[in-house]
Amino acid sequence: MTGLDTNTEDIILKAARKVFTHKGFDGARMQEIADEAGINKALLHYYFRSKDKLFEAIFVEVLNTVFPKIIAVLMSPVSLFEKIEKVSFNYIEMLKKNPDLAIFVFHEISRNPIRLVGNFKNAGADFNIIKIQIEEEVKAGNMYPIKAEHLIANLISMCVFPFIARPVFMGMAGMDNDAYDQFLEERKQIIPQTIITAIKTRK
Amino acid sequence: MTGLDTNTEDIILKAARKVFTHKGFDGARMQEIADEAGINKALLHYYFRSKDKLFEAIFVEVLNTVFPKIIAVLMSPVSLFEKIEKVSFNYIEMLKKNPDLAIFVFHEISRNPIRLVGNFKNAGADFNIIKIQIEEEVKAGNMYPIKAEHLIANLISMCVFPFIARPVFMGMAGMDNDAYDQFLEERKQIIPQTIITAIKTRK
DNA sequence: GTCTATAAACAGATAGAC
DNA sequence: GTCTATCTGTTTATAGAC
Numbered sequence: 001m002t003g004l005d006t007n008t009e010d011i012i013l014k015a016a017r018k019v020f021t022h023k024g025f026d027g028a029r030m031q032e033i034a035d036e037a038g039i040n041k042a043l044l045h046y047y048f049r050s051k052d053k054l055f056e057a058i059f060v061e062v063l064n065t066v067f068p069k070i071i072a073v074l075m076s077p078v079s080l081f082e083k084i085e086k087v088s089f090n091y092i093e094m095l096k097k098n099p100d101l102a103i104f105v106f107h108e109i110s111r112n113p114i115r116l117v118g119n120f121k122n123a124g125a126d127f128n129i130i131k132i133q134i135e136e137e138v139k140a141g142n143m144y145p146i147k148a149e150h151l152i153a154n155l156i157s158m159c160v161f162p163f164i165a166r167p168v169f170m171g172m173a174g175m176d177n178d179a180y181d182q183f184l185e186e187r188k189q190i191i192p193q194t195i196i197t198a199i200k201t202r203k
Numbered sequence: 204m205t206g207l208d209t210n211t212e213d214i215i216l217k218a219a220r221k222v223f224t225h226k227g228f229d230g231a232r233m234q235e236i237a238d239e240a241g242i243n244k245a246l247l248h249y250y251f252r253s254k255d256k257l258f259e260a261i262f263v264e265v266l267n268t269v270f271p272k273i274i275a276v277l278m279s280p281v282s283l284f285e286k287i288e289k290v291s292f293n294y295i296e297m298l299k300k301n302p303d304l305a306i307f308v309f310h311e312i313s314r315n316p317i318r319l320v321g322n323f324k325n326a327g328a329d330f331n332i333i334k335i336q337i338e339e340e341v342k343a344g345n346m347y348p349i350k351a352e353h354l355i356a357n358l359i360s361m362c363v364f365p366f367i368a369r370p371v372f373m374g375m376a377g378m379d380n381d382a383y384d385q386f387l388e389e390r391k392q393i394i395p396q397t398i399i400t401a402i403k404t405r406k
Numbered sequence: 407g408t409c410t411a412t413a414a415a416c417a418g419a420t421a422g423a424c
Numbered sequence: 425g426t427c428t429a430t431c432t433g434t435t436t437a438t439a440g441a442c
Contacts, residue, residue, distance in 0.1 A: 161360035
């Protein structure tokens with residue numbers, strides 16, 4: 001996260017990441033990336049040949065920031081309820097540090113869904129693990145049945161969407177920036193609480 | 204929705220809406236809009252002067268598709284639980300018809316949040332109505348207390364995000380297009396069920 | 407490796423004929 | 425109103441000096 005900014009290539013990557021994630025591929029300008037990096041446009045092409053190639057480097061990096069850690073939690077050998085708590089905490093924590101990533105990733109994927117294909121194979125996501133785990137919890141009488149697709153969609157939606165809709169939610173609820181950060185922090189508890197209360201069987 | 208495609212202005216608007224909502228402002232090309240409309244680039248400028256002006260027309264139209272109807276439901280004089288059901292149904296129904304709108308709106312707002320300011324004043328959204336309604340339901344013993352901000356955030360997140368994350372969720376869960384449409388349809392019931400079960404007091 | 411200068415392609419906007 | 429042709433500014437990318 002720090003200290004790697006000594007060589008030009010890393011300085012460029014850092015600047016490119018900032019500009020691309022904030023403006024998107026189409027809105028980003030090589031000039032702005034060069035300015036942000038404190039260097040010259042020509043040097044970007046010296047290191048990365050083209051805007052496309054530079055973007056590709058950033059996009060892979062971002063996908064590796066956004067997905068693998070959460071997938072690792074979902075695939076880990078802990079209880080379903082613990083997973084829900086961990087995913088909520090980790091996702092909100094990560095997005096608070098990188099608030100532009102959510103809208104960036106989904107905008108770029110919608111612009112060109114093909115980008116995903118190669119990246120999901122080696123992510124190690126085996127959705128059946130969750131399905132089986134839910135079945136077992138239901139069988140054990142710990143929860144009401146729900147399709148895994150909906151449970152996971154609910155969880156991720158509630159974590160990620162408030163970062164995408166930030167200005168809209170702020171406007172609706174009349175929150176300022178500090179209040180909204182506080183609101184996001186609260187969601188680390190609210191989300192597991194909501195999901196778990198909704199599905200848990202009282203014994 | 205139909206029949207208004209007889210005059211050139213409406214043909215342009217329809218084409219522009221398609222291209223802008225699919226590619227975003229930065230990714231859209233006047234040439235592509237002209238092609239889509241089956242006319243000439245110069246004619247776009249004859250009718251709308253500039254790309255900015257044309258976009259503005261589309262964006263206002265889209266905001267009026269996306270927000271007022273849902274706000275109307277939230278402000279209407281029906282029970283909280285009924286509101287939750289209606290919002291889920293209406294939002295999912297609307298987005299199934301206009302699947303590009305979700306990512307488009309939030310991307311453009313993040314690109315330039317100022318755009319929202321003028322548009323929320325006259326939307327008639329008074330968040331206190333929901334707050335008061337929740338307080339009353341809690342007082343009446345019908346539900347556990349929850350901040351209105353979280354309840355509404357949960358609701359809208361679960362409705363909208365699956366449209367934004369469509370390719371990702373499809374990849375994760377191994378769904379094809381038909382399966383995903385079915386999944387979205389199911390959410391009309393799953394979302395109110397999840398939220399209401401989570402908050403409702405059993406009497 | 408890094409810069410300045412410039413080429414080449416593109417995209418928005420206008421002029422002017424019909 | 426609609427078209428073709430063209431201008432102007434912008435943006436990516438390269439050439440070549442240091």
